[in-house]
Structures are given as C-alpha cells and as structure tokens.
Amino acid sequence: MIVYATHRGGRYLPIEESLREQPTGKRSIYVNITNDCNCDCVFCLRSMKEMAKESSLWVEHDPSTGEILSELERLPWEYVGEIVCCGFGEPLMRLETVLDVLHYVKENHPDVPTRVNSNGLGELEHGCEFAERFKGILDTISISLNASNAERYLALTRSQFGIQSFEAMLTFAEHCKPYVPNVILTVVEKVEDAEEIALCRKICEERGLTLRVRPYEES
Numbered sequence: 389m390i391v392y393a394t395h396r397g398g399r400y401l402p403i404e405e406s407l408r409e410q411p412t413g414k415r416s417i418y419v420n421i422t423n424d425c426n427c428d429c430v431f432c433l434r435s436m437k438e439m440a441k442e443s444s445l446w447v448e449h450d451p452s453t454g455e456i457l458s459e460l461e462r463l464p465w466e467y468v469g470e471i472v473c474c475g476f477g478e479p480l481m482r483l484e485t486v487l488d489v490l491h492y493v494k495e496n497h498p499d500v501p502t503r504v505n506s507n508g509l510g511e512l513e514h515g516c517e518f519a520e521r522f523k524g525i526l527d528t529i530s531i532s533l534n535a536s537n538a539e540r541y542l543a544l545t546r547s548q549f550g551i552q553s554f555e556a557m558l559t560f561a562e563h564c565k566p567y568v569p570n571v572i573l574t575v576v577e578k579v580e581d582a583e584e585i586a587l588c589r590k591i592c593e594e595r596g597l598t599l600r601v602r603p604y605e606e607s
C-alpha cells in the first residue's frame with residue numbers, strides 16, 4: 389500500500405476500509421515512500437511481521453511522485469487529520485519525493501498537519517544539510533533516537549554508516565529545530581529499559597529536544 393491508515397491491533401488499512409471501520413472522525417494518513425533503508429534495526433517489523441498481501445506495507449516499486457499525488461488527490465480530505473511521510477524503509481532516502489509531497493499538502497490543504505518519520509541519517513545519506521528545506525511545509529519530524537550512546541545505537545540499528553551515525557542523527561535533529569516546529573526523538577518501550585530511557589531523556593533535555601516513548605508493536 390502507498391497510502392493507508394493505521395488501526396488498533398497494528399493493522400494497516402486502505403482509506404476505504406478505514407472509513408468502513410471508522411466512518412466518522414479524522415485520522416492520520418500515512419504515505420509509504422520506499423522499502424529502502426540504510427539501517428537494519430534488530431527490532432524492525434520489516435523482518436518480523438507477517439502481512440497479508442492486500443495490507444502489506446511492502447511496495448512492489450518505489451512509487452513516483454505522480455503516483456503518490458494521484459492517491460492523495462483521491463483522499464476524502466474531510467477525514468484527514470494528518471499526513472505522515474514514512475515507509476517500510478527510510479523516507480528521507482527519497483528526499484525530493486518527500487519534499488514534493490509536503491509541498492502538495494501545504495499548497496492544497498494548508499490546515500492539515502504534516503509529519504515525517506525518520507531515522508535521522510539523511511545528512512549522511514545525501515552528504516549535505518537540508519533541514520532548511522522543511523521550512524513552512526513540515527510541522528513535525530519524528531526521529532528514532534533508539535539508544536543513549538553510539539555503541540548501543542549501532543548495535544540496535546546496524547546502520548550502514550557505522551559508529552558516526554549516532555552523533556549525526558542528533559546533529560540532524562538540532563539542524564531541524566529552527567525550521568520544524570516539533571522535533572521529537574523516540575525510543576521504543578520493551579527494547580529499552582527504564583534506566584536507558586532515563587539516559588535518553590537526559591540527552592534530549594540537554595539538547596532542547598522532546599523525547600517520546602513509542603509503544604512496542606508485536607510482530
């Protein structure tokens with residue numbers, strides 16, 4: 389699926405099914421940008437969760453900007469509470485596509501909040517700073533912090549960029565702060581214990597960032 393809504397029980401539904409199950413109210417709509425990822429996290433659902441073909445987040449090919457915008461144009465926008473650029477991979481590996489989607493939303497539905505879920509390694513991926521390009525089109529960026537130190541981070545994420553990844557991710561979060569109203573770093577419950585989460589919270593407080601503890605999704 390390219391565009392979908394999430395429902396209780398870790399289910400991903402096309403918008404038509406989402407409306408049949410929940411006919412009233414707004415919901416977050418997720419845009420699946422790519423399968424590709426520059427990490428191989430040990431807790432990732434990519435390798436753990438079985439999905440029926442009709443509700444799988446794996447895409448047969450990276451959708452073009454045109455394919456994505458075509459699906460967005462068909463959305464019943466009165467039910468859309470938020471647009472989230474994500475993926476079964478890392479969306480910012482396709483930075484230009486993400487920017488195109490964000491521009492489309494803000495130009496056509498300026499009151500709809502936008503979010504990007506990312507591992508925060510985009511500057512390593514593209515070899516440049518680009519957070520300024522989010523100004524005015526991105527309301528929230530959610531970045532996976534995962535751990536309180538570089539060694540544990542690398543053990544969990546198995547980032548292809550190696551030990552430099554942890555500091556690069558935190559630096560990217562700081563680069564986003566002047567341009568994105570809500571910069572949120574996340575850790576996953578059950579993956580980290582209370583002591584590790586406390587250390588992660590301290591890192592965020594020291595850098596003026598917000599920590600969110602995400603619920604673990606069973607495979």
